[in-house]
Amino acid sequence: MKRLLREFLKGITIENPTFRLALGLCPTLAISTSIVNGFGMGLAATFVIVGSNMIVSSIRGVIPSKIRIPSFIVIIATFVTIVELVMKAYFPSLSKALGIFVPLIAVNCIVLGRAEAFASKHGVVRSIFDGLGMGVGFTFALVLISTIREAFGNGTLLGLIIVKGFEPALLFILAPGALLVIGILMGFINHVTER
Amino acid sequence: MFRVSPAPHIKSNLSSRKIMYLVMLALLPAGIAGVYIYGLCSLKVIFISMASCVLWELLFLKFRHKDPRIVLDGSALLTGLLLAYNLPPEVPFWIPVVGAWASIILGKQLFGGLGHNIFNPALVGRVFLQISWPVYMTTWKNPRWALDSVSTATPLAKEGARSFSYIDLFLGNHGGCIGEVCILALLIGVLFLIFTNVISFHTPLSFFGTVMVLAWIFGGKGIFQGDPIFHLLAGGLILGAFFMATDYVTSPLTRRGKIIFGIGCGLLTILIRLKGGYPEGVSYAILFMNAMVPMIDRYTKTRKYGLVKKGR
Amino acid sequence: MNNITRFAFVLFLVNLIAASVLTGVYYLTRPRIEAQQKLIKEEALRQVMPGSVGNRLEPFKENGEVRYWKVFKGSDPIPRGYVFIAKKYGYSSIIESMVGMKKDGTITGVRVLSQNETPGLGARVVEVLSNKTLITALKDIFLRKKPAEKRLSPYFTGQFKGMKIQRMDISNIDAITGATISSKAVVDSIKSRGLEILGK
Numbered sequence: 001m002k003r004l005l006r007e008f009l010k011g012i013t014i015e016n017p018t019f020r021l022a023l024g025l026c027p028t029l030a031i032s033t034s035i036v037n038g039f040g041m042g043l044a045a046t047f048v049i050v051g052s053n054m055i056v057s058s059i060r061g062v063i064p065s066k067i068r069i070p071s072f073i074v075i076i077a078t079f080v081t082i083v084e085l086v087m088k089a090y091f092p093s094l095s096k097a098l099g100i101f102v103p104l105i106a107v108n109c110i111v112l113g114r115a116e117a118f119a120s121k122h123g124v125v126r127s128i129f130d131g132l133g134m135g136v137g138f139t140f141a142l143v144l145i146s147t148i149r150e151a152f153g154n155g156t157l158l159g160l161i162i163v164k165g166f167e168p169a170l171l172f173i174l175a176p177g178a179l180l181v182i183g184i185l186m187g188f189i190n191h192v193t194e195r
Numbered sequence: 196m197f198r199v200s201p202a203p204h205i206k207s208n209l210s211s212r213k214i215m216y217l218v219m220l221a222l223l224p225a226g227i228a229g230v231y232i233y234g235l236c237s238l239k240v241i242f243i244s245m246a247s248c249v250l251w252e253l254l255f256l257k258f259r260h261k262d263p264r265i266v267l268d269g270s271a272l273l274t275g276l277l278l279a280y281n282l283p284p285e286v287p288f289w290i291p292v293v294g295a296w297a298s299i300i301l302g303k304q305l306f307g308g309l310g311h312n313i314f315n316p317a318l319v320g321r322v323f324l325q326i327s328w329p330v331y332m333t334t335w336k337n338p339r340w341a342l343d344s345v346s347t348a349t350p351l352a353k354e355g356a357r358s359f360s361y362i363d364l365f366l367g368n369h370g371g372c373i374g375e376v377c378i379l380a381l382l383i384g385v386l387f388l389i390f391t392n393v394i395s396f397h398t399p400l401s402f403f404g405t406v407m408v409l410a411w412i413f414g415g416k417g418i419f420q421g422d423p424i425f426h427l428l429a430g431g432l433i434l435g436a437f438f439m440a441t442d443y444v445t446s447p448l449t450r451r452g453k454i455i456f457g458i459g460c461g462l463l464t465i466l467i468r469l470k471g472g473y474p475e476g477v478s479y480a481i482l483f484m485n486a487m488v489p490m491i492d493r494y495t496k497t498r499k500y501g502l503v504k505k506g507r
Numbered sequence: 508m509n510n511i512t513r514f515a516f517v518l519f520l521v522n523l524i525a526a527s528v529l530t531g532v533y534y535l536t537r538p539r540i541e542a543q544q545k546l547i548k549e550e551a552l553r554q555v556m557p558g559s560v561g562n563r564l565e566p567f568k569e570n571g572e573v574r575y576w577k578v579f580k581g582s583d584p585i586p587r588g589y590v591f592i593a594k595k596y597g598y599s600s601i602i603e604s605m606v607g608m609k610k611d612g613t614i615t616g617v618r619v620l621s622q623n624e625t626p627g628l629g630a631r632v633v634e635v636l637s638n639k640t641l642i643t644a645l646k647d648i649f650l651r652k653k654p655a656e657k658r659l660s661p662y663f664t665g666q667f668k669g670m671k672i673q674r675m676d677i678s679n680i681d682a683i684t685g686a687t688i689s690s691k692a693v694v695d696s697i698k699s700r701g702l703e704i705l706g707k
Contacts, residue, residue: 063521067514071521078525082532089539092547161640169293169327170627176326180301187305329627330685472599472625 004129011133017110018141018182019189024110027101028142029178035158038146039139040094041101044083046135048105049114051079053131056119072115073106080106110134148181149173211309214443215269217393221384222276222438228367228377232338233284237373241279244291248275251299259304270309270316274298277317280374280434281478282324285336290324297323314485315445318478325473333474335370351430351474364428375431385437397453398446398460399436403427405461413469432464435477445485452488452495459484552590554660555607555616561587575704578607588615589704595696597622597689598629604664606697612672612705617664617697622689629689632663663690672701 017023024045031037055075063071084102087095095102105111114134119127150156153172155163171177229237252271256263278294302319306312325332359369367377375381388394407423414421426432440446440460447456460480467476552564561578565586568574575591588610594603600623607615624630666680675698682690 063517064510064514067518070518074518074521074525078528081529085532085536085540089536089543092543156637157641159637159639160644161637164640167328169323170329171323171327174326174626184305326626329625333628333685470599472623472629 004126007126007129008133011130011137012140016137016141017134018138019186023113024108024138027104027108028145028182029175031098031101032142032146032149032178033173034150035143035146037097038142041098042139042142044087044102045105045108045138047083048076048079049111049135050128050131052076052111052115053119053127054124056115057122057124057127060120068120072112076111076115077106110138145181145185149177153177212268214393215273217391218388218438219273219276221387222374224380224383225280225374225377228380229373232367232376233336233373234339237284240282240284240286240291240373241276243288244279244295245272245275247292247295248272248299251296255300255304268309271299274316277438278320281317281321281372281431283332283335284373286331290328290331294320294324310444312444314482315439315442318439318482321478322482337370338368351468361424361428372431375434378428378433381433381437394437394441395453397450398440398457401454401457402436402440402461405458406432406464409461409465430475431477435481440481445488447488447491447495449495449497452491455491455495456484459487551605551618554618555605556588556590557615560609560615564590586610591700591704593696593700595692597624597692600624602632602689602692604693604697606701608672608701612701614667614670614672617667619664624689628686631683631686632689632693633661635661672698
């Protein structure tokens with residue numbers, strides 16, 4: 001049980017995909033403009049990581065190693081398409097806001113990275129916990145980044161104005177702001193952990 | 196030769212601190228012109244900008260447990276001055292304060308302080324403000340003596356072009372940023388800097404040349420119908436090329452490198468002015484080329500003194 | 508050789524399973540997706556053309572291309588208005604908007620479909636102002652009040668509503684601060700295209 005907890009927690013802390021492994025930065029930069037987007041993207045990616053980790057680890061003895069990568073990709077793409085269809089059907093506005101970045105989860109390096117580095121070498125339960133940890137860590141990072149960006153760049157939290165009269169710095173909502181916020185957060189986290 | 200250059204080194208009696216104060220002295224006429232043209236509000240912007248640059252630097256030095264006397268090297272003051280020169284005269288008071296934060300903290304101290312910064316700090320501040328609050332950064336004030344004193348367009352904004360004579364542009368009789376309008380005052384300072392050997396003219400000249408040639412070719416309705424002199428005098432080209440593209444820390448070391456740097460700046464400036472979403476491109480162009488400097492330096496390395504290239 | 512057939516078979520199997528799962532999900536979600544897309548389209552149309560003016564669209568074609576849509580009310584054969592697309596180059600991009608207009612030239616609604624203007628300046632043609640703050644929202648939750656109606660249409664294009672196209676001009680609308688060119692492009696494109704259609 002303790003080991004499972006460790007697999008889960010490492011994705012949030014010491015192996016956080018965004019801040020420590022620097023994986024999956026492309027969707028992070030693109031969609032972290034509002035908390036809703038960040039959270040939605042995080043949940044979608046979590047579902048895909050957990051699903052693909054589960055399937056990959058359960059068939060890891062069956063798939064010959066020479067064709068494992070194409071098989072993983074097919075499995076991941078299947079989960080991504082499920083997410084995309086469900087999102088289009090039930091959360092159309094979120095699907096519109098995330099746009100091309102939902103299908104692009106398929107090439108998110110976190111997903112294939114976990115499938116290859118963890119799920120293909122470990123059991124089903126541990127892989128599920130690893131995927132959950134990675135997904136929650138990714139969601140946490142996205143929500144953190146998008147909270148900062150939405151607050152400073154749009155003057156709102158969850159679409160509600162924080163203080164009247166505050167004039168938001170548009171830079172944070174645009175691409176340079178994403179790089180800036182991620183860079184400063186990473187630097188800050190390194191600064192704290194290296195003590 | 197009193198310039199920063201690769202080996203062989205000849206001892207120079209110009210310390211970086213002295214250079215900072217010389218450049219500030221050279222910028223003085225442009226500031227006086229700006230205050231004269233737009234009134235006391237520009238003096239307020241200059242003062243707030245310089246003061247907040249020094250304060251941010253002091254704060255960061257304290258936070259990093261460094262010697263607070265570093266602030267006396269003059270670089271924070273110069274950054275504040277240059278930042279103010281890049282602002283419209285009637286911005287709200289908090290604009291230069293936030294700009295100073297971006298300049299000093301983001302542009303300089305996070306990289307390790309003076310000498311370690313990749314980008315020109317004053318331009319980092321300006322671009323931060325330009326992207327964040329474009330309305331304030333593009334609301335210009337007419338000269339004091341104009342009848343209509345509220346917001347106007349700069350000559351470079353696509354709506355107002357061509358209603359300015361060259362002499363108006365040269366003397367600064369139009370809306371613009373505090374330090375960039377009066378070309379005459381800027382040139383007085385430039386002469387002083389060239390006379391005291393503080394800046395080299397390789398970057399500015401290749402910068403101007405590229406802008407003028409490209410403006411002439413592509414700036415007009417047809418090909419070869421543009422107005423190169425207009426593009427030279429309007430906007431922040433003179434200020435940027437002489438005072439910001441020549442910054443020691445963020446520009447190439449060799450003469451060849453400086454020329455390449457200037458050409459790159461010119462290309463990007465014209466590209467942004469003619470095709471981009473913002474009216475002025477000088478600051479973006481210089482920042483972009485700042486990022487290229489390590490690569491330019493690597494490919495324009497001078498041969499070591501006394502070494503003969505071996506034939507293969 | 509034996510290996511290759513084995514690989515091919517495994518990959519085939521993986522793909523087969525994936526494809527069948529997706530087919531299932533697709534059939535399960537299809538009706539909902541279609542309903543949602545129809546809803547979005549109707550929503551866009553209702554924004555520019557209220558149902559009280561007309562509710563049936565018929566494309567008007569010229570040389571095989573759809574030029575604009577005529578709007579009819581019920582089975583009435585006389586068109587009540589038009590819906591058209593207006594576009595013009597603004598500051599750094601083509602601004603495209605969908606416009607609803609009554610037969611006498613009164614604008615019933617404008618919606619900017621696409622633009623790529625300077626962020627913070629020209630791009631504000633699509634900005635929606637909200638007056639809900641954190642405090643008022645918390646108050647609403649606390650007092651269990653029904654939240655105030657959400658404003659959906661951007662304030663810039665909102666001011667065209669009810670204006671006569673003949674009298675539309677950059678001088679009698681509130682242009683966006685610092686973005687006169689973008690504002691003018693929207694107004695001019697709507698005016699010229701609308702007058703063109705009315706003239707026919």
